[in-house]
Amino acid sequence: MQKFTSVQDVANIDELVNEALHLKQNPYKYKQLGENKTLGLIFLNPSLRTRLSTQKAALNLGMNVMVMNLDKEGWALETQEGAIMNGTTVEHIKEAAAVMGEYCDILGIRSFPKLQNRDEDYNEELLQQFIDYAGIPIVSLESATRHPLQSLADLVTITEKKPAGKKPKVVLTWAPHVKPIPQCVANSFAEWMGQANVELVITHPKGYDLAEEFTQNATVTTNQDEALKDADFVYVKNWSSYIDYGKVLTEGEGWMMNNEKLALTNNAKVMHCLPVRRNVELSDEILDGSNSLVLQQANNRTYAAQAVLKRILETL
Amino acid sequence: MQKFTSVQDVANIDELVNEALHLKQNPYKYKQLGENKTLGLIFLNPSLRTRLSTQKAALNLGMNVMVMNLDKEGWALETQEGAIMNGTTVEHIKEAAAVMGEYCDILGIRSFPKLQNRDEDYNEELLQQFIDYAGIPIVSLESATRHPLQSLADLVTITEKKPAGKKPKVVLTWAPHVKPIPQCVANSFAEWMGQANVELVITHPKGYDLAEEFTQNATVTTNQDEALKDADFVYVKNWSSYIDYGKVLTEGEGWMMNNEKLALTNNAKVMHCLPVRRNVELSDEILDGSNSLVLQQANNRTYAAQAVLKRILETL
Amino acid sequence: MQKFTSVQDVANIDELVNEALHLKQNPYKYKQLGENKTLGLIFLNPSLRTRLSTQKAALNLGMNVMVMNLDKEGWALETQEGAIMNGTTVEHIKEAAAVMGEYCDILGIRSFPKLQNRDEDYNEELLQQFIDYAGIPIVSLESATRHPLQSLADLVTITEKKPAGKKPKVVLTWAPHVKPIPQCVANSFAEWMGQANVELVITHPKGYDLAEEFTQNATVTTNQDEALKDADFVYVKNWSSYIDYGKVLTEGEGWMMNNEKLALTNNAKVMHCLPVRRNVELSDEILDGSNSLVLQQANNRTYAAQAVLKRILETL
Numbered sequence: 001m002q003k004f005t006s007v008q009d010v011a012n013i014d015e016l017v018n019e020a021l022h023l024k025q026n027p028y029k030y031k032q033l034g035e036n037k038t039l040g041l042i043f044l045n046p047s048l049r050t051r052l053s054t055q056k057a058a059l060n061l062g063m064n065v066m067v068m069n070l071d072k073e074g075w076a077l078e079t080q081e082g083a084i085m086n087g088t089t090v091e092h093i094k095e096a097a098a099v100m101g102e103y104c105d106i107l108g109i110r111s112f113p114k115l116q117n118r119d120e121d122y123n124e125e126l127l128q129q130f131i132d133y134a135g136i137p138i139v140s141l142e143s144a145t146r147h148p149l150q151s152l153a154d155l156v157t158i159t160e161k162k163p164a165g166k167k168p169k170v171v172l173t174w175a176p177h178v179k180p181i182p183q184c185v186a187n188s189f190a191e192w193m194g195q196a197n198v199e200l201v202i203t204h205p206k207g208y209d210l211a212e213e214f215t216q217n218a219t220v221t222t223n224q225d226e227a228l229k230d231a232d233f234v235y236v237k238n239w240s241s242y243i244d245y246g247k248v249l250t251e252g253e254g255w256m257m258n259n260e261k262l263a264l265t266n267n268a269k270v271m272h273c274l275p276v277r278r279n280v281e282l283s284d285e286i287l288d289g290s291n292s293l294v295l296q297q298a299n300n301r302t303y304a305a306q307a308v309l310k311r312i313l314e315t316l
Numbered sequence: 317m318q319k320f321t322s323v324q325d326v327a328n329i330d331e332l333v334n335e336a337l338h339l340k341q342n343p344y345k346y347k348q349l350g351e352n353k354t355l356g357l358i359f360l361n362p363s364l365r366t367r368l369s370t371q372k373a374a375l376n377l378g379m380n381v382m383v384m385n386l387d388k389e390g391w392a393l394e395t396q397e398g399a400i401m402n403g404t405t406v407e408h409i410k411e412a413a414a415v416m417g418e419y420c421d422i423l424g425i426r427s428f429p430k431l432q433n434r435d436e437d438y439n440e441e442l443l444q445q446f447i448d449y450a451g452i453p454i455v456s457l458e459s460a461t462r463h464p465l466q467s468l469a470d471l472v473t474i475t476e477k478k479p480a481g482k483k484p485k486v487v488l489t490w491a492p493h494v495k496p497i498p499q500c501v502a503n504s505f506a507e508w509m510g511q512a513n514v515e516l517v518i519t520h521p522k523g524y525d526l527a528e529e530f531t532q533n534a535t536v537t538t539n540q541d542e543a544l545k546d547a548d549f550v551y552v553k554n555w556s557s558y559i560d561y562g563k564v565l566t567e568g569e570g571w572m573m574n575n576e577k578l579a580l581t582n583n584a585k586v587m588h589c590l591p592v593r594r595n596v597e598l599s600d601e602i603l604d605g606s607n608s609l610v611l612q613q614a615n616n617r618t619y620a621a622q623a624v625l626k627r628i629l630e631t632l
Numbered sequence: 633m634q635k636f637t638s639v640q641d642v643a644n645i646d647e648l649v650n651e652a653l654h655l656k657q658n659p660y661k662y663k664q665l666g667e668n669k670t671l672g673l674i675f676l677n678p679s680l681r682t683r684l685s686t687q688k689a690a691l692n693l694g695m696n697v698m699v700m701n702l703d704k705e706g707w708a709l710e711t712q713e714g715a716i717m718n719g720t721t722v723e724h725i726k727e728a729a730a731v732m733g734e735y736c737d738i739l740g741i742r743s744f745p746k747l748q749n750r751d752e753d754y755n756e757e758l759l760q761q762f763i764d765y766a767g768i769p770i771v772s773l774e775s776a777t778r779h780p781l782q783s784l785a786d787l788v789t790i791t792e793k794k795p796a797g798k799k800p801k802v803v804l805t806w807a808p809h810v811k812p813i814p815q816c817v818a819n820s821f822a823e824w825m826g827q828a829n830v831e832l833v834i835t836h837p838k839g840y841d842l843a844e845e846f847t848q849n850a851t852v853t854t855n856q857d858e859a860l861k862d863a864d865f866v867y868v869k870n871w872s873s874y875i876d877y878g879k880v881l882t883e884g885e886g887w888m889m890n891n892e893k894l895a896l897t898n899n900a901k902v903m904h905c906l907p908v909r910r911n912v913e914l915s916d917e918i919l920d921g922s923n924s925l926v927l928q929q930a931n932n933r934t935y936a937a938q939a940v941l942k943r944i945l946e947t948l
Contacts, residue, residue: 028352036660038688046391048412052382052419056354059380064691066684075678075907084911086810091907094919095926096680099906102931103684178402274415275391275407279400287410294411299418344668364706364728368698368735372670375696494718590731591707591723595716603726610727615734 001311003131005124005140006148007191013155014197020156020300020307027060027306033313034063040104041067041141044111044126049274050141050149053301054108060306061313066104079125093126097133106137106312113144113182115246121145122211137312139305145211147184150273151192153304157297158198158233161269167199168232169266173224174204175281176252177238183210185273186239190214203227207241207249224255231265233293236272236282258283262291269293317627319447321440321456322464323507329471330513336472336616336623343376343622349629350379356420357383357457360427360442365590366457366465369617370424376622377629382420395441409442413449422453422628429460429498431562437461438527453628455621461527463500466589467508469620473613474514474549477585483515484548485582489540490520491597492568493554499526501589502555506530519543523557523565540571547581549609552588552598574599578607585609633943635763637756637772638780639823645787646829652788652932652939659692659938665945666695672736673699673773676743676758681906682773682781685933686740692938693945698736711757725758729765738769738944745776745814747878753777754843769944771937777843779816782905783824785936789929790830790865793901799831800864801898805856806836807913808884809870815842817905818871822846835859839873839881856887863897865925868904868914890915894923901925 003009010016023029039058041051051067058065070077077096078089085092100107109130113121121144131138140148162168170193172186186202187210193200194217201219202210209220221227228234236257241247256279257270270286271293278284286292319325326332339345355374357367367383374381386393393412394405401408416423425446429437437460447454456464478484486509488502502518503526509516510533518531519540525531537543544550552573557563572595578584586602587609594600602608635641642648655661671690673683683699690697700706709728710721717724732739741762745753753776763770772780794800802825804818818834819842825832826849833851834842841852853859860866868889873879888911889902902923908914918924 036692038691040684048384048391048407049415052356052384052416055382056380056419059354060352064688066687068680068684075680078910082911082916085909086912090909091680092910095906095908098927099681099930100684102927103688103934274411276411277401277406278394278408278410279398280402284398295414295418298415302419362706364700364723365731368672368700368732371698372696372735375670376668590727592727593717593722594710594724595714596718600714611730611734614727614731618735 001308001315003138004148004308004312005127005138005143006146007151007195013192013195016152016307016311017156017159019310020152020303021159023306023310024303030310031060031062033310034058034061037105037313037316038064038066038103039106039108039309040100041065041108042100042110043069044071047110047141049298049301050110054141054305056302057305057309061309063309079129093129094133097130098135101134101136104136105316106139106309107134108139108141110141111143113184115180115182115240118245139308139312142184144182145184146188148188149301149304149308150185151188152308153297153300154189154235154271155192155196156300156304157271157293161293163232167197169230170198170200170233170235171227171231172200172202172235172237173227173257174208174252174255175236175238175257176255177277177281180240180246180248181238183239183242186210186237187214189235190218194218201227205250205252205255207243208239209243211242225264228261228264231268234265234268234270236270238281256281256283257286259285262286267291271297274298317624317631319454320464320624320628321443321454321459322462323467323511329508329511332468332623332627333472333475335626336468336619337475339622339626340619346626347376347378349626350374350377353421353629353632354380354382354419355422355424355625356416357381357424358416358426359385360387363426363457365614365617366426370457370621372618373621373625377625379625395445409445410449413446414451417450417452420452421632422455422625423450424455424457426457427459431496431498431556434561455624455628458500460498461500462504464504465617465620465624466501467504468624469613469616470505470551470587471508471512472616472620473587473609477609479548483513485546486514486516486549486551487543487547488516488518488551488553489543489573490524490568490571491552491554491573492571493593493597496556496562496564497554499555499558502526502553503530505551506534510534517543521566521568521571523559524555525559527558541580544577544580547584550581550584550586552586554597572597572599573602575601578602583607587613590614633940633947635770636780636940636944637759637770637775638778639783639827645824645827648784648939648943649788649791651942652784652935653791655938655942656935662942663692663694665942666690666693669737669945669948670696670698670735671941672732672739673697674732674739674741675701676703679742679773681930681933682742686773686937688934689937689941693941695941711761725761726765729762730767733766733768736768737948738771738941739766740771740773742773743775747812747814747872750877771940771944774816776814777816778820778823780820781933781936781940782817783820784940785929785932786821786867786903787824787828788932788936789903789925792928793925795864799829801862802830802832802865802867803859803863804832804834804867804869805859805889806840806884806887807868807870807889808887809909809913812872812878812880813870815871815874818842818869819846821867822850826850833859837882837884837887839875840871841875843874857896860893860896863900866897866900866902868902870913888913888915889918891917894918899923903929906930
């Protein structure tokens with residue numbers, strides 16, 4: 001693997017899931033692989049699970065890790081080609097990325113969309129420029145439009161918990177939130193489930209359709225109750241509108257996932273990428289109950305990252 | 317040891333002090349013990365000594381360390397049970413603690429009291445919730461009401477420097493400061509010395525009595541001169557009022573520790589947990605003189621933390 | 633080597649350059665040397681290259697690294713002898729430096745000048761106090777007046793790229809910028825090149841003379857075109873005035889390095905310490921062209937730091 005920024009970078013997702021499951025059983029088996037290799041982790045936005053799980057994954061593989069909070073410890077990057085840099089940006093991404101590429105063997109990058117201009121966000125300019133200029137493999141730690149390490153961890157979790165002898169029904173349901181949230185987790189989840197051996201249904205209020213490129217293998221409905229029927233897994237997530245870009249169109253009354261809705265399902269396992277707004281997106285009763293998989297998902301983030309790093313290390 | 321949040325978590329403090337002294341002589345002897353174990357350090361407040369000494373202690377034991385400055389790199393945590401999280405808190409401590417518990421083997425946590433509501437601070441809600449939800453051993457790196465790693469390092473220092481064949485007289489004296497300071501260092505010191513083989517005297521201006529639970533084995537007086545008489549160790553520390561909670565009741569003129577007061581003692585060694593306000597709490601002449609133990613105390617922080625981590629690692 | 637704060641701390645710069653080149657070929661050869669040794673890195677100002685390259689250098693030598701962003705994770709330090717600390721400074725540098733000296737084996741420190749009072753900056757008070765109070769070897773990661781790790785990396789780069797059988801002509805040219813910049817990179821470069829086997833020419837607009845102590849072995853001219861003639865290396869850098877201290881005296885129209893000026897040289901290699909303001913200090917055409925050495929310089933920062941750390945480790 002030369003980079004990991006979307007499901008398109010994965011030759012065979014089943015093999016990658018199995019690799020993650022194998023590493024979960026044998027986390028330190030490949031500690032020689034990362035010896036004298038350095039993972040740089042660049043954050044332009046806060047991170048808890050992603051930072052800790054990726055750091056852990058790299059340590060399990062014997063790598064060194066250098067963390068750089070560019071927003072807090074660094075300075076503003078210029079991304080415009082040909083810019084006359086007489087303003088507030090201190091360094092061009094051409095130099096910043098290339099220099100980090102000199103010091104590291106693999107770079108992980110997290111940045112969020114601004115949710116103001118759809119084309120700008122969906123162009124993935126920052127991520128693409130890191131790919132273009134760093135000169136080393138890039139791992140997305142969440143970008144403007146995707147969160148592939150989360151989706152891989154989600155697929156690992158579903159693989160562990162799926163009912164035997166049956167193609168599971170997986171429902172991605174929109175949930176309320178208090179502010180505009182990126183589409184990236186939903187996009188990635190749809191994209192990965194679309195490649196996996198599951199039946200995928202997406203449900204959301206009118207106006208919350210995701211970009212078509214991500215939902216081609218999904219059934220989409222605005223009827224949440226119908227969607228939840230017989231579900232084996234329910235993935236709960238808020239996102240802001242893609243069509244009326246970055247906007248919150250409804251408070252979403254009645255869309256919060258709770259036990260009443262759970263009763264419509266096939267005693268579904270309930271998933272969320274975290275952080276979760278309790279009693280807004282998901283009820284306490286579910287999060288504190290036995291159907292919740294949120295901690296297993298978080299735990300599997302380590303092995304998802306470790307599988308990806310292992311594959312990349314093997315190419316170096 | 318399953319957790320380390322107060323002297324009550326220690327079965328035998330003499331043995332723990334001896335362990336620390338043993339580790340000071342043999343810092344790398346147990347480097348296998350921490351192999352493939354991860355210490356998470358969570359800071360909700362700034363830290364210099366605590367962070368560096370605990371990190372050093374963990375590295376000496378061969379552990380990996382992941383530092384998380386939650387106030388700067390993370391987000392606001394919800395601590396209320398049943399909260400409808402439609403406000404500014406982004407993640408409930410239930411998930412945050414449990415997730416960090418998934419990635420780490422031991423968690424250290426630092427947080428300060430707000431000094432506004434005594435019950436709230438003395439309930440130790442944040443620390444208790446980390447204990448309840450993390451699912452792994454918790455080490456207090458200073459909490460609202462206690463600073464046990466500091467106290468252990470202090471007891472190690474006193475053990476190294478105490479006069480032979482004599483139960484030492486240890487005086488904890490209040491000192492002036494420019495702003496309201498938590499009671500935690502004083503509480504912990506009183507609590508630990510109360511369990512140690514020393515004669516403990518506490519002196520402070522009227523209104524600065526510590527909570528009774530910490531001072532049961534101490535003589536308390538508002539007469540500093542009398543307290544200092546024949547002291548072998550003088551521990552200097554400011555704290556705000558516990559009774560009139562969080563308030564500064566006096567500028568404390570005449571309470572600063574200096575050579576004139578030192579003359580009242582048995583050529584006492586002078587201690588302070590640092591950071592110290594020079595010429596406000598303690599005079600330059602003492603800090604720059606041969607009676608000061610402040611650097612030895614800081615150095616012993618490493619071995620105090622290492623003894624605690626070693627004991628916890630042995631139970632994993 | 634007991635400390636590394638300027639070229640004066642280096643007994644033989646050729647040997648140190650050769651050590652760096654040797655380490656570049658054999659980065660992990662001395663991984664035993666740093667075992668159980670800890671490098672503390674203290675930043676009072678943001679850092680990208682310096683932090684990552686020094687961290688990498690230490691890891692290559694098997695050291696542990698603890699990073700402390702004192703400005704963000706710590707607190708304000710008092711530097712005045714005898715201060716009554718009843719203001720905003722929380723800890724005296726005497727304690728802070730000594731305590732970090734207890735936890736580390738080598739300390740690296742970065743701080744910038746304030747550019748307000750020349751004597752204050754050129755006294756190097758902060759760096760000197762760390763040397764005085766830390767009790768362990770100090771490495772400057774850039775100070776008020778010098779950036780010696782950068783200069784060593786620059787000399788390594790020049791050594792790699794210099795034309796055979798000829799003493800190279802090296803030109804340090806002032807370049808425009810949008811705000812007042814310290815003199816430290818220019819000072820150090822002049823100081824190091826003055827000791828190296830090169831012909832050094834410095835060119836800048838009127839009023840930008842560097843302090844004489846740094847430029848004794850250089851030819852200085854305000855005629856940039858004349859300076860650039862037949863140059864083998866052109867080092868581009870802005871600095872504010874030393875004479876009219878910290879001031880920007882001119883916008884520097886016509887001083888930006890570009891291909892037209894490059895034509896005056898002996899097809900010179902172009903250098904800059906980064907971060908660079910594109911199309912203000914240096915044109916895109918040069919930075920994106922084959923004459924630029926800026927990435928090699930950044931890469932050599934690792935081996936410069938590693939050579940210095942190795943020499944210090946050998947004395948511990």
